[in-house]
Amino acid sequence: MKPSNYLAGLLALALSAPAGAFGRLGSAEDLLNLGQRASKATQEITEQDEIELGRGIAANVLGAAPLVADPELQRYVNRVGLWVAMQSERPGLPWRFGVIDSTDVNAFAMPGGLILITAGMYDRLRDESELASVLGHEIAHVVQRHQVKAIQGAMGREFATEMAGEMAGGSNNELVRRFGDKAFRAGTEVLARGLDKKDEYDADSRGMVLAARAGYNPFAMAGVLQTLDSANASDKSVALLFSTHPTPASRIERLEAAVGEKLDPYAGQPSPGRMYRPKK
Amino acid sequence: MTQSRLPRPPRRRALALAVVAVLAGGAVLAESGTVLKDTPLRSEPLASASEVATLKARETVEITTRKGAWAGVKTPAGAEGWARILNLRTGSGVAATASGAQLASVFATGSSGTTVSTGVKGMSAEQLMSASPDAGQVAMLDGYAVATGDASQFASQVPLSAQRVAYLAQERGSRRRDR
Numbered sequence: 001m002k003p004s005n006y007l008a009g010l011l012a013l014a015l016s017a018p019a020g021a022f023g024r025l026g027s028a029e030d031l032l033n034l035g036q037r038a039s040k041a042t043q044e045i046t047e048q049d050e051i052e053l054g055r056g057i058a059a060n061v062l063g064a065a066p067l068v069a070d071p072e073l074q075r076y077v078n079r080v081g082l083w084v085a086m087q088s089e090r091p092g093l094p095w096r097f098g099v100i101d102s103t104d105v106n107a108f109a110m111p112g113g114l115i116l117i118t119a120g121m122y123d124r125l126r127d128e129s130e131l132a133s134v135l136g137h138e139i140a141h142v143v144q145r146h147q148v149k150a151i152q153g154a155m156g157r158e159f160a161t162e163m164a165g166e167m168a169g170g171s172n173n174e175l176v177r178r179f180g181d182k183a184f185r186a187g188t189e190v191l192a193r194g195l196d197k198k199d200e201y202d203a204d205s206r207g208m209v210l211a212a213r214a215g216y217n218p219f220a221m222a223g224v225l226q227t228l229d230s231a232n233a234s235d236k237s238v239a240l241l242f243s244t245h246p247t248p249a250s251r252i253e254r255l256e257a258a259v260g261e262k263l264d265p266y267a268g269q270p271s272p273g274r275m276y277r278p279k280k
Numbered sequence: 281m282t283q284s285r286l287p288r289p290p291r292r293r294a295l296a297l298a299v300v301a302v303l304a305g306g307a308v309l310a311e312s313g314t315v316l317k318d319t320p321l322r323s324e325p326l327a328s329a330s331e332v333a334t335l336k337a338r339e340t341v342e343i344t345t346r347k348g349a350w351a352g353v354k355t356p357a358g359a360e361g362w363a364r365i366l367n368l369r370t371g372s373g374v375a376a377t378a379s380g381a382q383l384a385s386v387f388a389t390g391s392s393g394t395t396v397s398t399g400v401k402g403m404s405a406e407q408l409m410s411a412s413p414d415a416g417q418v419a420m421l422d423g424y425a426v427a428t429g430d431a432s433q434f435a436s437q438v439p440l441s442a443q444r445v446a447y448l449a450q451e452r453g454s455r456r457r458d459r
Binding site: 055056058059060061062063064065066067071074075078079080082083086087091094095096097098102103104105106114118124126184185188189191192193205206209212213214215216217219222223226227228229230231232235236237239240243248249252253255256258259261262263264266267268269272274 | 439
């Protein structure tokens with residue numbers, strides 16, 4: 001097997017591992033066969049692979065901060081998020097949106113359509129159009145498969161050699177478990193380390209377009225970025241977001257250059273006045 | 281922990297008062313903005329509206345309102361009008377109006393004055409990487425999912441209607457810039 005094919009096989013195997021793991025290890029042999037098949041064909045990460053990968057990464061993020069126990073809040077965010085996602089090129093993904101219980105200000109997109117936003121971010125949104133902007137940015141990452149590509153890169157670099165050695169010995173079950181864990185870990189690491197800056201700028205402008213498609217004022221994105229820009233850089237609650245994204249000011253400047261007046265026809269819609277706020 | 285015997289610096293006291301005002305009255309406070317590049321200040325939030333003044337890059341202004349692609353601004357010289365919202369940033373490090381009063385930072389106060397967070401959990405890279413996976417939480421996330429019909433119906437209540445909008449050409453890098 002050529003090294004590139006071999007790597008592709010390993011990757012396919014890793015991404016095929018079911019998230020809920022490894023409770024159904026009976027399918028390990030199938031997965032291994034799939035991995036070997038995939039290595040002989042043109043490598044394609046299937047949509048199902050993406051979804052399973054995203055679920056495994058989401059389990060890690062939710063392990064760090066669980067969902068806010070407010071069903072009304074969660075349903076509201078899902079309604080807004082799905083409506084925006086339905087305007088994308090991948091409306092049929094099993095989109096899931098959640099607010100997680102963290103005072104940090106951040107939002108995360110997992111492959112396959114899982115999107116988590118922190119309570120600290122949610123609290124600082126002025127209105128529903130700003131929520132649609134944040135979710136639009138994350139939806140754009142999923143649609144463009146930004147994380148999947150980053151994970152593929154990381155898996156290739158860091159795990160190919162090691163896995164090649166392990167493939168020689170060990171049971172298939174064990175192999176699938178280890179691949180799965182490593183893939184999920186690689187995916188979580190992408191969230192911790194950040195994507196390429198150009199992917200972030202790209203998600204900003206695509207996020208604005210998605211919000212506009214959904215009928216929202218796309219310039220609400222400016223409000224979100226200005227809120228981030230007003231944060232003190234030494235504030236711990238923005239540490240991870242600032243270390244994984246270009247500066248808010250540069251994002252605003254890039255948007256101005258990319259957007260100009262092109263989205264003005266969609267700017268007139270006032271924000272719906274129904275942003276969900278928890279009852280005190 | 282001991283309390284400081286020194287009086288609080290006036291800036292912090294002003295900010296604290298501003299926070300109290302927001303919480304008590306729900307009033308919307310002006311924000312401090314900094315102009316990113318020279319841009320016209322117009323009499324109305326319209327590209328065709330008359331030009332009141334020219335805002336200079338790095339000039340500090342007060343953002344009083346937001347409307348579509350525009351921000352209502354006040355200059356230290358007292359001029360009022362509308363500027364393109366993407367020509368303004370808020371993180372200048374300068375947070376004073378012409379009158380010297382402290383302006384609110386949405387970041388510091390939160391927009392709502394309320395919080396949905398009950399925890400004090402941070403989300404550092406280390407915390408993310410060391411978390412134990414929680415499959416039960418993923419199942420709970422599934423439980424909150426809504427159907428497309430539900431989302432469409434919710435949108436139609438406002439009403440929000442779907443628009444056809446093309447993605448924008450990528451700036452710099454991937455493509456040659458249009459002239």
